[in-house]
Amino acid sequence: MLGTQSTEMIDITKEPLASFIANNYRTVEIIAYMKSLCDDTKIYNRMRLMLLGGEQTGKTSLLQAFKRESFHNNNTIQQFLRRKSTTIRNFPILDISEWIYDKTPRGLIGPITFRTWDFGGQHEFQTIYQYFFTRRTLYLICWKMTEYDMNEQIFDTIHNILINIQVKKK
């Protein structure tokens, strides 16, 4: 909640932009508020990353590209991290692995470890996704842009996933 001089309080976690504009906040007030949010926080360099979307939309390829991108330097630390980025569990519908992203500013937060959940995109699996949604997960939804005009079902799929994520976040 952001306090103003007129003691009005707004919940900026819901719709920050609209609230900022409506209340004419100054940039300095917004930045000060954002910094104050970090006062009692602790950096936690682990997060779940869930790849969702229809069948054959490139989820696994994207994840592999992320991992390759992270390890293009061939030094010792990179090799160490690469060994750690292995598949942890492999189910028919779900591949769980680790991706360590180490390109964050040095000394600031250090490498971030993503526990990656790569779901199979077959239609029958998509109803199962929602049971694994949590509040502290980063979601990445993939779809084929080339099929967008031909198949409105793509939009329905994305919409359903977003609704289910939103329900879990509340």
Ligand SMILES: Nc1nc2c(ncn2[C@@H]2O[C@H](COP(=O)(O)OP(=O)(O)OP(=O)(O)O)[C@@H](O)[C@H]2O)c(=O)[nH]1
């Ligand atoms: N043209 C094109 N093909 C891609 C792209 N990304 C992935 N592919 C190809 O699309 C096919 C499916 O890619 P995957 O990464 O296995 O897709 P997926 O979403 O993990 O597939 P499922 O697990 O079956 O849902 C493969 O043959 C990839 O080589 C892309 O950006 N462009």
